[in-house]
Amino acid sequence: MAKCGGYMGKVLVVDVKNRTTSLYPWSDADREDYLGGKIMAAKIIRDNVNPNVKAFDEENIIVVSTGPLTGTNAPASSRFNISTISPLTGLLTSSNCGGNFGLSLKRAGYDALIIKDKSESPIWIEITEEKVLFHDAKDLWGKKVSMTQEALDSEAGKIVIGPAGENLVKYASIFSGERAAGRGGIGAVMGNKKIKAITAKGNLRPKIAEPEKTKEFYKKWIGSLRDHPLTGEQLPKFGTAGLISLMQHRNILATKNFKYGQYQDFQKISGERLRKDFLIRNKGCVTCPIQCGRQVEIGSRVVKGPELETLGLLGPNLLNNDLELILRWNLELDELGMDTISTGGTIAFAMELNEKGLWENNIEFGKTENISEIFEDIAYRKGIGNQLAEGTRYLSEKYGGIEFAMHSKGMELSAYEPRSAIGQGLGYAVSNRGGCHLNAGYLVLFEGLGLSIDPYSTKAKAELTIMTQNIMEATSSAGNCLFTLYAMLPKNLIRNPNSKVTRFTNKLLTTSLAASIIRFINKADEKLLPIKLSQIPQIKAIELVTGMKMTIGKLKNIGDRGYNLERMYNVERGVRAKDDFLPDRLTKVTQREDEPNSYVPLDELKEKYYEIRQWDQNGIPKKTKLRKLKLIE
Known part of the structure; x- marks a missing residue:
């Protein structure tokens, strides 16, 4: 025991x-x-x-x-x-x-x-x-x-x-x-x-080291989540779907297989419209005070509504503005047991292959009448569904179009178009599991969806990506939802986006000074960071529940250990720097003519990222780093 x-x-x-x-x-x-x-x-x-x-x-x-x-x-x-x-x-x-x-x-x-x-x-x-x-x-x-x-x-x-x-x-x-x-x-x-x-099934419960203190702390934690504009207002009111409008404004809404960052009909599939015309009630995971889930009615059933990723990748990314249809598709894919992100990404790529004459498949942007049938064909591997079931990377290797195949390491990208959030682009590329927004470090929260740091600047982006990746790894491993970390952003900065303090903070976070401080934090031994941060309540919660001494330094190092452990094993499976990539559309083609920096300067960002992570130029963690993390003798 x-x-x-x-x-x-x-x-x-x-x-x-x-x-x-x-x-x-x-x-x-x-x-x-x-x-x-x-x-x-x-x-x-x-x-x-x-x-x-x-x-x-x-x-x-x-x-x-x-x-x-x-x-x-x-x-x-x-x-x-x-x-x-x-x-x-x-x-x-x-x-x-x-x-x-x-x-x-x-x-x-x-x-x-x-x-x-x-x-x-x-x-x-x-x-x-x-x-x-x-x-x-x-x-x-x-x-x-x-x-x-x-x-x-x-x-x-x-x-x-x-x-x-x-x-x-x-x-x-x-x-x-x-x-x-x-x-x-x-x-x-x-x-x-x-x-x-x-x-x-059972009736057992884990023992808690400090049960009364834990109970009191949980009450305060829940109160702070409910008092924060992101976890207490935006997510309960609109769910993750509420990000659609903000992504449109920030040019990060993946549209037409990531060819664009904006969609002219975004309001038709927005979180505001979902709430107004289709929401039955909120529903959350067990023990969750945020309740970001949407319940909608489809036929005679009240079921889970779509998250932001599903709305984005089955909507703008396919040039589909029919929200009611997306609700039905979301249910169909759930019933078949398929990932909506990879399904939407793979179908969008097939649409572009067809458009460019590389694969005649009768799947077209804006054409929705055959999509439900295609879902079934994928799930049962019938007809062209057998090929679509293999994913985007397979199709690009068979038919071409590698430069616009939206995946990293074989996993389709989520709905954030990274050319107007280049830190998110770096995260996609180096993510251990591939094109995942969360394993990427979700820097888009700083680049427009929470704070508004310069989305095109390279300064401090590698440092911030590593910091958020490490904290998110540890938080997830504690059993906590990553949405609770939204509240680590000071609520006054979120509520007052145009205040002098907020504008100063946004500018400061992409300076050489900020990069140096965050770099120190990322590299520091846990003994040099022996503090608890109220902005990250998981630190105190873990200590009260487990009895382990926990600080920001220790939590950060646990996340660092986890991230490098996964990387080390993937390196043993053959991963190298060349696999930390994004397709050419995102790294060599500007998103907008009026913004010459609207592309992901991946090589520059990767070089900084590797140096701070203490990986060599091939993307392999150095032995000194692994020893420090107790991953090798």
């Missing part, structure tokens, strides 16, 4: 081939170094999966992991992580989910679940406090996501796949309730192992 609070103290290993279970050794020292979540999963995968193993090899494993805040009633702490080798990128991938499975896994007595080997026939797995049972899933195989979940215990937490996962679509997702662990094709790995679903 764990001496640290916040943990159940057990990691369950399930061998689906031999129908056996065991426990994986995970010590309190491991908990101090890796916390949990995606960093814990990266450590387990690197220690157990040979770098030559491919996604669909039976030697590949799936790790489902929680953090120490999960199950403690911390705000927005129902998050759990799923990591594996991605069939889309061929690299270590992770995907985070806000469904109830992580909470239920802890209540069954486990901090994490490791799935190994491969079943010969479809099964579903039942996990309780007392036992693990393997059930025949022949009656579930072939069912869509909601029907699968309805057929299982209504009181249990669940993760399930849809037809896309069964048919090994390279960007198939895993669902828990209405929430998706969407990216990287983890649903296809689960389908390849012939696992249709896993349930977990």
Whole structure:
């Protein structure tokens, strides 16, 4: 059992081939170094999966992991992580989910679940406090996501796949309730192992080191989230969809396969219109005070509405202004068990291939009547759907168009057009899992969606990207939603964007002085930063829950360790500097004639990034860095 609070103290290993279970050794020292979540999963995968193993090899494993805040009633702490080798990128991938499975896994007595080997026939797995049972899933195989979940215990937490996962679509997702662990094709790995679903159920709770102090601190934390203009006003009112209008204004709304950064009909698919014409009520993840989710009515069903990424990539990126249609498409893709981001990105690329005469496929920008049929064809790998199911990189290698194939490391980019947010562009390129806005460090929050630092300046962008990546890695591994980090931006700066103080701050953050300070913070040993920051309440929460001493220096270093651990393993799988790339459209073509700097100067940004990360010119972490992080002897 764990001496640290916040943990159940057990990691369950399930061998689906031999129908056996065991426990994986995970010590309190491991908990101090890796916390949990995606960093814990990266450590387990690197220690157990040979770098030559491919996604669909039976030697590949799936790790489902929680953090120490999960199950403690911390705000927005129902998050759990799923990591594996991605069939889309061929690299270590992770995907985070806000469904109830992580909470239920802890209540069954486990901090994490490791799935190994491969079943010969479809099964579903039942996990309780007392036992693990393997059930025949022949009656579930072939069912869509909601029907699968309805057929299982209504009181249990669940993760399930849809037809896309069964048919090994390279960007198939895993669902828990209405929430998706969407990216990287983890649903296809689960389908390849012939696992249709896993349930977990129990009544156990993790012990908390300082229960009364924790309860009081959580009340203050929730109050600060509700008092912040982003987490207490914008997200509850409009959800992530509320960013559409701001992205339009900032020239970062991906349009027509990222050819443009603005869409003339943006108001028709905006968060404001979604709220006015379609919103039934707000809904959030378990334990979340923000409640950014949208509930909409489709036919006779009230279901989850689309997030910003879905609106952007199935709307402007396809030149589609029909919001009602996007609502329906979002439901269709969820039922099939497919990532809306990669689906939208792949279809947009196919549209441009068709437009340029490189692949005649009857998929056209602005033409929507055949898209639902295409979704089905992808999920069941019928006709051209069989090729679309492989993703953008595959299509570009087969038909050409590499210069406008919107992916990095094989993962399709999310909806932020980076030529007017070049720090976000750097993040896309160096992200461990590929074209992900969150693993990128989400610098777009500083470049126009929260603050308004110069989006075209290279100053301090590498430094800020590393800082945000490290803090986000650690926050995620604690089991906390990354949206809570929005509140680290001082609320007065957000409420008063035109004040002298805000304008000064925006200018200061892209100066040599700011770059030097942030560089020092990024490189500093944790002993040099022995403080707690009220802007990052996760620091104190982790300390109160676990009993571990936690400072900004230690939290930052845990994130740094996690980011470099994933990088080190991907390097072992063959990643080098050449793989930290963006397509030529984003790095060699200006977005707008009136702004000559509206492109991503990737080589310059990468050079700075590597130097601060202490990676060599090939993008390989230096041994001195790895020793400092305790990743090698």
